[in-house]
Amino acid sequence: MNGFFNKPHTPEELEKMAEQQRRKLFRDYSNHLCSWHGIDPHGGLLGPYLHREPCGNNLEATVRWLKDYVGVQDILAVYIDLDEWKSAFKTELCNKIPTEFWGDE
Numbered sequence: 330m331n332g333f334f335n336k337p338h339t340p341e342e343l344e345k346m347a348e349q350q351r352r353k354l355f356r357d358y359s360n361h362l363c364s365w366h367g368i369d370p371h372g373g374l375l376g377p378y379l380h381r382e383p384c385g386n387n388l389e390a391t392v393r394w395l396k397d398y399v400g401v402q403d404i405l406a407v408y409i410d411l412d413e414w415k416s417a418f419k420t421e422l423c424n425k426i427p428t429e430f431w432g433d434e
Contacts, residue, residue: 359391378425
């Protein structure tokens, strides 16, 4: 059985794996936020409104927003309340994106 727990890891290896997991979690949760709000993660609308500068795409802008929202807490250790995150993200979108971009509003 070749698994993670079958061999010792150096602190540097563990730190690298934790950082990779953090990046993956931020992307996964941000992708979920985009999907939940009907935002194309590959589009480019959000960056200028959320961060006052272009981001590579909406997913990157959402990752950046989520990192700012979570703050200094470690996403691997923080209690995750997706409903709270969805609500906060929607509020941020409604506050920063002009209503003419919302379609039916």
